[in-house]
Amino acid sequence: MTLDRRALLSASLALPFASAAAKEAWTRPAGLTPDASVALWPGGHIKPPPGLVEQVVQRSDDPDASDRMLQGITRPRLDIFRPAKPNGAAVILAPGGGYRYVVVDKEGYELARWLKDRGITVYVLFYRLPGDGWIDGADVPLSDAQRAMRLVRSRAGADGIDPARVAFGGFSAGGQVATSLLTRFDAKVYAPVDSADALSARPDVSAGFYSVVSMDPAIAHAVSREKLIGINPDAAREKLYSPERNVRTDMPPLFLLHAENDSVVNIENSLRLHEAARTAGVPCEAHYFAEGEHGFGILKAAGLPVAIWPELFRNWLAARKIV
Known part of the structure; x- marks a missing residue:
């Protein structure tokens, strides 16, 4: 599928953030409420570390622009x-937060809506x-991601999705996840439940938006x-948790997005993964x-x-026949 960039630019004028009035409607928190919530694991399967307490922290003082984060996820x-x-398509989103918390609105509910x-x-x-004290902490985000994929596919009939069209x-x-x-x-990171x-x-396809990828301390x-x-991992551990060093020919097609002036996550994370995928023929x-x-x-991109x-x-999801 060939993307017409002029058409895309025209289409972008119809996005919710195109005008001040539309932006106000977009930021209204009442529109950012999920329709349902389901636990990843059966009751009693996971036992939170002692003293871990889940809490929501609101980082915005603007009543029309909620910016919550979830800490201590139990x-x-x-x-x-x-x-x-x-339309049968499904997208699972993993928001960011530096593995210290998980953002709720900006990288979760906004794109979801x-x-x-x-x-x-x-x-x-x-x-x-991973830093909250779980056993095998480095693998708990991956365990939850694997479980999410399987659980979503198991719910295909109930949710009206195609289990072969899950992004x-x-x-x-969350891009590292x-x-x-x-x-x-x-990878066998948990026992079947x-x-x-x-x-x-x-x-079926994967995407990384301004992603943390590599564990190479240089980037x-x-x-x-x-x-x-951890602070001083050995070379084998650093490699295992660096996806750009573990690409494989059977991994799904990939979409990457990054700003060159990103001062928090070096764009080299995306560039290295991009090159590794190309080398593998993915x-x-x-x-x-x-x-x-x-x-x-979405909101902070307005005007750029x-x-x-x-x-x-x-459009990429459409080109890959997900939507």
């Missing part, structure tokens, strides 16, 4: 956004954090690296923009060329 789950007329309005069923994943995307540290799943979708675990955890996001693999579409900084999501990114992502 109940990993999927918040579901169901369109009025599902945007995709929901276009017929896509969306699942926002609140995954466990997994992540932002920032997504790209780890990209290369380790069949029910019939859902007989299903594949391989996404890694320092906080994410420390939370995931389809990879990448969009790099001069401006946008880090964590632009990068604001077109949701349409680019949706």
